[in-house]
Amino acid sequence: MTRDDHRAADAADPLAICRAQFALPAGLLYLDGNSLGPLPHATVAAMTDMVERQWGQRLIRSWNEGWIDAPTRLGAKIAPLIGAHSHEVIVGDSTSVNLYKLLSAALRVDPQRRVILSEAGNFPTDLHVAEGAVAAVPGASLRVVDRSAIADALADDVAVLLLTHVHYKTAERFDMVALTRATHEAGALVLWDLSHSVGAVPVDLTAAGADLAVGCTYKYLNGGPGAPAFLYVAERWQDRLASPLSGWMGHVEPFAFTDAYAPSRGMKRWLAGTPPMLAMAALEASLDVWAGIDRHTVWEKSAALWTILADAGRAAGLECVTPADPAHRGSHISFRHPAAYAIAQALIARGVIGDFRDPDILRLGLTPLYLGHEDVWRAGEILRNVIADRSYTAPEYRQRQAVT
Amino acid sequence: MTRDDHRAADAADPLAICRAQFALPAGLLYLDGNSLGPLPHATVAAMTDMVERQWGQRLIRSWNEGWIDAPTRLGAKIAPLIGAHSHEVIVGDSTSVNLYKLLSAALRVDPQRRVILSEAGNFPTDLHVAEGAVAAVPGASLRVVDRSAIADALADDVAVLLLTHVHYKTAERFDMVALTRATHEAGALVLWDLSHSVGAVPVDLTAAGADLAVGCTYKYLNGGPGAPAFLYVAERWQDRLASPLSGWMGHVEPFAFTDAYAPSRGMKRWLAGTPPMLAMAALEASLDVWAGIDRHTVWEKSAALWTILADAGRAAGLECVTPADPAHRGSHISFRHPAAYAIAQALIARGVIGDFRDPDILRLGLTPLYLGHEDVWRAGEILRNVIADRSYTAPEYRQRQAVT
Numbered sequence: 140m141t142r143d144d145h146r147a148a149d150a151a152d153p154l155a156i157c158r159a160q161f162a163l164p165a166g167l168l169y170l171d172g173n174s175l176g177p178l179p180h181a182t183v184a185a186m187t188d189m190v191e192r193q194w195g196q197r198l199i200r201s202w203n204e205g206w207i208d209a210p211t212r213l214g215a216k217i218a219p220l221i222g223a224h225s226h227e228v229i230v231g232d233s234t235s236v237n238l239y240k241l242l243s244a245a246l247r248v249d250p251q252r253r254v255i256l257s258e259a260g261n262f263p264t265d266l267h268v269a270e271g272a273v274a275a276v277p278g279a280s281l282r283v284v285d286r287s288a289i290a291d292a293l294a295d296d297v298a299v300l301l302l303t304h305v306h307y308k309t310a311e312r313f314d315m316v317a318l319t320r321a322t323h324e325a326g327a328l329v330l331w332d333l334s335h336s337v338g339a340v341p342v343d344l345t346a347a348g349a350d351l352a353v354g355c356t357y358k359y360l361n362g363g364p365g366a367p368a369f370l371y372v373a374e375r376w377q378d379r380l381a382s383p384l385s386g387w388m389g390h391v392e393p394f395a396f397t398d399a400y401a402p403s404r405g406m407k408r409w410l411a412g413t414p415p416m417l418a419m420a421a422l423e424a425s426l427d428v429w430a431g432i433d434r435h436t437v438w439e440k441s442a443a444l445w446t447i448l449a450d451a452g453r454a455a456g457l458e459c460v461t462p463a464d465p466a467h468r469g470s471h472i473s474f475r476h477p478a479a480y481a482i483a484q485a486l487i488a489r490g491v492i493g494d495f496r497d498p499d500i501l502r503l504g505l506t507p508l509y510l511g512h513e514d515v516w517r518a519g520e521i522l523r524n525v526i527a528d529r530s531y532t533a534p535e536y537r538q539r540q541a542v543t
Numbered sequence: 544m545t546r547d548d549h550r551a552a553d554a555a556d557p558l559a560i561c562r563a564q565f566a567l568p569a570g571l572l573y574l575d576g577n578s579l580g581p582l583p584h585a586t587v588a589a590m591t592d593m594v595e596r597q598w599g600q601r602l603i604r605s606w607n608e609g610w611i612d613a614p615t616r617l618g619a620k621i622a623p624l625i626g627a628h629s630h631e632v633i634v635g636d637s638t639s640v641n642l643y644k645l646l647s648a649a650l651r652v653d654p655q656r657r658v659i660l661s662e663a664g665n666f667p668t669d670l671h672v673a674e675g676a677v678a679a680v681p682g683a684s685l686r687v688v689d690r691s692a693i694a695d696a697l698a699d700d701v702a703v704l705l706l707t708h709v710h711y712k713t714a715e716r717f718d719m720v721a722l723t724r725a726t727h728e729a730g731a732l733v734l735w736d737l738s739h740s741v742g743a744v745p746v747d748l749t750a751a752g753a754d755l756a757v758g759c760t761y762k763y764l765n766g767g768p769g770a771p772a773f774l775y776v777a778e779r780w781q782d783r784l785a786s787p788l789s790g791w792m793g794h795v796e797p798f799a800f801t802d803a804y805a806p807s808r809g810m811k812r813w814l815a816g817t818p819p820m821l822a823m824a825a826l827e828a829s830l831d832v833w834a835g836i837d838r839h840t841v842w843e844k845s846a847a848l849w850t851i852l853a854d855a856g857r858a859a860g861l862e863c864v865t866p867a868d869p870a871h872r873g874s875h876i877s878f879r880h881p882a883a884y885a886i887a888q889a890l891i892a893r894g895v896i897g898d899f900r901d902p903d904i905l906r907l908g909l910t911p912l913y914l915g916h917e918d919v920w921r922a923g924e925i926l927r928n929v930i931a932d933r934s935y936t937a938p939e940y941r942q943r944q945a946v947t
Contacts, residue, residue, distance in 0.1 A: 162599045171603045178599035190590050190825070194768055195566045195582035199575045199896060202946040206768065233816020235790030236640060243679070259802060264791035264816065267804035271789035275647070275679035283802060308800075357817070364598055364610065364820035385675035386639030387668035394947045396712075396901050398663060398687060400671035412637025412668065413761070416768035418821050421594070492603060497800050542606035543798045 145447070145512035154440055157508040160428055161361075168491045168518045173335060173471045173504030176361030176425070185424035189417060201416075209419045210388075210410055216426040217369050220360075220434065221333060221352065222343030227371055229406040230356070230422065231414055234334055234368040235264045236384070237353040238301075240409055241370065242272035244380040245299035245328050245351065246279050252298035252327065253279040258286045262307045265332055269301060275383070286311070290318065293325035299351075300327055304342070305335035305469030308496050310461040312340060312468050319347045328376075334358060337369075339441065339470035339506075341434050350376055359470065359506060360429070362422035370409050377405060386411030432508070440507035441470040444515045448472045448503055451519025455526040460500070471504040480543065484536035485525045491518045495543050549851070549916035558844055561912040564832055565765075572895045572922045577739060577875045577908030580765030580829070589828035593821060605820075613823045614792075614814055620830040621773050624764075624838065625737060625756065626747030631775055633810035634760070634826065635818055638738055638772040639668045640788070641757040642705075644813055645774065646676035648784035649703035649732050649755065650683050656702035656731065657683040662690045666711045669736055673705060679787070690715070694722065697729035703755075704731055708746070709739035709873030712900050714865040716744065716872050719751045727752065732780075738762060741773075742833065743874035743910075745842050754780055763874065763910060764833070766826035774813050781809060790815030836912070844911035845874040848919045852876045852907055855923025859930040864904070875908040884947065888940035889929045895922045899947050 149155055162178045163169055169177060193201045205212075214228035221228070231237075242255055253276060255269045266283065273279035284292045286306075293300065300322045305312045315331065322329040330351040336342050338359030344352055352371035356362035372380060381402050387393050388410035391403045402408035442465040449472060452459050457474040476482060476499060483495040493503040503522075505515065525531050553559055566582045567573055573581060597605045609616075618632035625632070635641075646659060657680060659673045670687065677683035688696045690710075697704065704726045709716045719735065726733040734755040740746050742763030748756055756775035760766035776784060785806050791797045792814035795807045806812035846869040853876060856863050861878040880886060880903060887899040897907040907926075909919065929935050 162595070164600050164602075167602075169602060175598075175603045175606075177602060178594065183594060183599075186590060186594050186821075190582065190587060190767075191566070194579075195587075196568050198568075198571075198573060198581060199579045199898065200891075201768070202579075203944045207946050232636070232640065233790065233819075235792075235816035236636065236788060239788050239790075239815075261802075262791075263794065263797075263800050263802065263804075266802050267789045267791055267794060268815075270804045271787045275787055277681055363594075364605070365817040365823075366819070366821075368816070383675045383679055384640060384643050385671045386637070386643075387666075387671055388639075390667065390671060393667075394901065394945075396667050398665075398667065398670050400667075400674045411643075411672075412639035412772070413769040415637075415770070415819055415822050417590075417770075417825055418819050419769075421821055487604075494603065497798065540607045541798075542611050 140447070142513060142516060145516045148443070148512040152440065152511065153436060154507050155511060157432070158511065161509045163509060166490055168514055170491060170493045170503040170505070170518055172506035173358050174494055175364055176358055177509060179361055179425050179428050181428060182363065182421050182424040185420050189420035206414065206416050209416065209423070210414050211406060213419060213423055213426060214369060214406060216423070217337070220337055220342070220429060221354070221371065222345045223371050224345065224374065226405060227374055228369055229409055230367050230369050230419070231410050232368060234332070234353050234355045235268050237368050237370040238265060238268040238332070239272055240382045240384055241330055241351045241353060242269055242299060242301065243275060243383040245330065246272060246276045248298060248328065248379070252296055254297045255281045255299055255301055256289065256292055256297045257281065257283050257301040258289060259283045262303050262332065262334070265301060265303060290321050293321060293327060295326060297325060297327040300329045301332070302329070303332040303334065305340060307335055308500050308502070309473055310469040310471045315347045315349065319349050323348065335469050338429065341438050344371060349373065356422050361425040363418065363425070365418070366422045367415055367418050372406065372409070382409050382411070384411040388412060388414065437507045441505050444505040444507065444510060444512065445472055447512065447515045448505070448519050451522050455523045457526065470506065471502055474501045475499050476501060478531055480539065481531040481536035482525060485531035485533070486521060489521050489525065491521050497543065544851070546917060546920060549920045552847070552916040556844065556915065557840060558911050559915060561836070562915065565913040567913060570894055572918055574895060574897045574907040574909070574922055576910035577762050578898055579768055580762055580910070581913060583765055583829050583832050585832060586767065586825050586828040589824050593824035610818065610820050613820065613827070614818050615810060617823060617827055617830060618773060618810060620827070621741070624741055624746070624833060625758070625775065626749045627775050628749065628778065630809060631778055632773055633813050634771050634773050634823065635814050636772060638736070638757050638759045639672050641772050641774040642669060642672040642736070643676055644786045644788055645734055645755045645757060646673055646703060646705065647679060647787040649734065650676060650680045652702060652732065652783070656700055658701045659685045659703055659705055660693065660696055660701045661685065661687050661705040662693060663687045666707050666736065666738070669705060669707060694725050697725060697731060699730060701729060701731040704733045705736070706733070707736040707738065709744060711739055712904050712906070713877050714873040714875045719753065723751045723753050739873050743845065745838050748775060753777065760826050765829040767822065767829070769822070770826045771819060771822050776810065776813070786813050786815070788815040792816060792818065841911045845909050848909040848911065848914060848916065849876055851916060851919045852909070852923050855926050859927045861930065874910065875906055878905045879903050880905060882935055884943065885935040885940035886929060889935035889937070890925060893925050893929065895925050901947065
C-alpha cells in the first residue's frame with residue numbers, strides 16, 4: 140500500500156469529518172488515545188458554560204437545573220456504546236472504586252461462593268481492588284489464573300468472574316458471549332471491565348447476557364484526564380445488589396437527611412458522594428461527540444488502521460503480541476522489544492506519541508475518530524525508521540520518568 | 544448598629560480586598576457558601592490552562608508535568624488550613640468514599656474494638672457510610688447517641704469515634720481538644736469530619752492530637768461543585784493503616800504493573816483510581832486564594848457577621864438554634880421555623896440565597912472572604928421583611944424541588 144492508497148482511503152472515510160471536532164496539536168501523531176483521549180472542541184465551550192454560568196452565576200441553584208441528574212443522564216448516553224439499556228448505567232467515582240462496589244456486592248450474593256476469579260496479568264487495579272474486596276468478606280479469596288485456564292477454573296465456589304474485555308497490554312480480547320455463558324453455567328456472575336473496549340470495539344452487554352460491568356471514560360471516550368467512570372448492573376440484579384459505599388447520593392431520599400441508610404431503587408444506589416460536576420460537564424460534551432456515530436464503522440476503520448501498523452511493524456522486524464484476528468483483539472497494537480521504553484521515547488521525539496508498558500511493551504492506540512489512514516501510515520514509517528537507524532539507542536531515551 | 548456602622552466596619556476590614564477575587568452575580572447576597580462556595584476568578588484561567596494547554600496540547604505528557612503529584616501537592620496546600628503537616632493530607636475521591644476508607648481501616652486496628660461511635664443526626668453520609676463500613680467487618684456495629692452522651696459512650700469496645708466537627712444543621716461545634724483527649728483515654732481513635740469547619744473556623748489537628756480526618760472542599764474552600772475531598776492521617780498512623788480501596792494509584796509502584804498489591808508509604812496509599820485532573824485544577828486555584836489569608840482574621844470576621852444576622856433574627860422573632868458562644872459554633876446561623884422551606888424560597892426571590900434543611904431549618908452561611916458587614920446587614924433586613932410581611936406564605940414558595 141502506498142501513501143496515495145492511504146490518502147484515497149481517507150477520502151472515502153465516513154469518519155474523516157470527525158477529526159475536525161478534536162483539538163490536537165498540529166503535526167502531532169497521537170497514538171495514545173487508548174490511554175488519554177484528546178480534547179474535543181465542544182468540551183471547551185461546555186467547560187466555560189459549566190464554570191462561568193452554571194457554577195459562577197447560577198451557583199447552588201444549578202443542582203435543580205440539571206446537576207443532580209447528571210450521573211443517570213450521562214449513564215444513558217454511555218448505554219448505547221455498550222449495548223445496555225439506559226437505566227442500567229450510571230456515572231461516578233473512578234473505575235477502581237466502582238470495581239470495589241460491584242465485587243463487594245457480588246461476593247455477598249451466595250454464601251457458598253466466596254471466590255473472585257480473574258486473569259493473571261489483568262490490569263493491576265482490577266486485581267488490587269479485588270484483593271481489597273475479598274479482605275472485607277470472611278472466607279473470601281482471589282483466584283488468579285492464566286487467561287487460557289479461565290473457563291476451566293469456574294468452580295462451584297466462584298462468586299464472580301472479573302475480566303478486562305480487552306487486555307491493556309496485548310489488546311487480546313475475550314469472547315464476551317462465550318465466557319458469559321460459561322460463567323452462568325457455572326453458577327457465577329461475570330463482571331466485565333470495559334476500559335479498553337468502550338468506544339473501541341463493539342460491545343453488547345445485553346446480547347451477551349452480562350451481569351455487571353465498569354469502564355473508563357478518559358480513553359476512547361475522550362472524557363478528560365481522570366474523568367468519572369461508569370458502572371453497569373443488568374436490570375435483573377438491580378434490586379438484589381447494594382453498594383458497600385453507602386453514601387448519601389445513593390440514598391432513596393438523599394435530601395430527607397435521615398440517619399438510617401436505605402438504598403435508592405435502580406442505579407442511583409451505586410452513587411456515594413456528591414457528583415463531580417466539572418468533570419461531568421467535560422465527559423458529557425465528549426459523549427455528545429459519539430451521538431450519531433456508528434460503532435461498527437468505527438471498528439471497521441480501527442481494523443484497517445491496525446493492519447497498516449502491523450505491516451510497518453513486520454517490515455521493521457518487530458514482534459507483535461496483538462492477535463491478528465480482529466475478533467480477538469481491541470483497538471491498539473503492541474510490540475514486544477527489550478528496548479520498548481527507549482523506542483517509545485524516540486518516537487515521541489519524532490512526533491509520534493504512543494506509550495510503554497513494563498517491562499517490554501510498546502503500545503500504539505488506533506482511534507478512528509481523529510486518526511486517518513495516512514496518519515497511521517506516517518507513524519508506521521517513523522517507527523520503521525527509528526528501528527532501522529537504531530536512534531532509540533541514544534542515552535537520553537533511557538531516562539525513566541515518574542509515569543511511563 | 545446602623546448601615547453606616549457596617550459600612551465603617553467594611554472600610555476597616557482587612558479581608559474586604561478578597562471580594563474582588565470572586566465572580567458573584569451583581570446584586571446577589573450569597574449566604575450559601577457553606578453549601579457551594581462561589582467561583583474564584585483565578586479558577587477560570589486555571590481551567591482554561593488545564594483544558595486547553597495541559598490536556599489539549601500536552602496530552603498524556605502532562606502526567607509527568609505536574610498531574611501525578613496533584614493529590615499530594617493539593618494536600619499540602621490544605622494542611623495549613625487544618626493544622627496538619629504537609630505530608631499528612633492527600634486529595635482525592637469524595638468525602639463519602641474517604642470516610643469509608645478511614646472507618647474501614649480504623650475498625651481493623653484492634654479486634655477487641657469493633658464499634659463506630661457517632662452522633663445521632665450527624666450528616667447523613669457519615670452515618671450511612673459507617674453502616675457500610677461495619678457491614679464489612681464481622682462483629683462490628685455502629686452506635687449512635689445524642690451529642691451530649693458521646694463522652695459517656697466511649698466504652699472499651701469503641702474502635703473509632705466519628706464526629707462532624709461543626710454540625711451541618713445547627714452549626715454547633717464540638718470541642719475537638721477535649722473529645723480527642725477523651726477518646727484517647729478510652730483507647731479509641733477519633734475521626735473528624737471537617738466539611739463545615741475547613742476554611743470557616745480555626746482547626747488545629749496537630750494541637751488536638753487528632754488521629755484521622757476528612758473534609759469537603761466545595762464549601763468554604765470554593766473548589767467547585769463536587770470537588771475532590773481530602774483525607775488526613777496523623778503521621779503515627781500512616782504505616783499502620785491501609786485503605787480497603789486498594790486501587791493502583793495507592794500502590795507503592797503504580798507503573799510497575801504487578802499483580803500483587805503493596806501499599807505506598809505515606810499518604811499515597813489512600814489513593815484509589817486516577818486523579819480527576821479537571822476538578823483538581825479548579826480546587827488548586829481555589830486553594831491558592833487561601834495562601835496568605837490569616838485563618839484567625841477570617842474567624843473573627845465570621846463571628847462579627849454572625850452577630851449581625853443573629854440580631855436580625857431576634858428582631859424578626861425567629862428561634863436561633865446555633866450557639867451564641869462563638870467557641871461552640873461554626874460559620875453559619877440556623878433558624879428553626881415550621882415554614883423554613885418557604886422562607887428560604889422567599890429570600891431567594893428577593894436576592895438572598897441561603898438554604899433549607901429538612902424539616903424546619905433555615906440555614907445562612909457567613910463567608911468572610913466575599914461577604915461584607917453591610918451585605919449581611921442587608922440580608923438581615925430582607926429576612927426581617929420577609930417574616931414581617933409574611934410574604935413567605937405565598938403558595939409558590941411551598942413547591943419543593945428535587946434538591947432542597
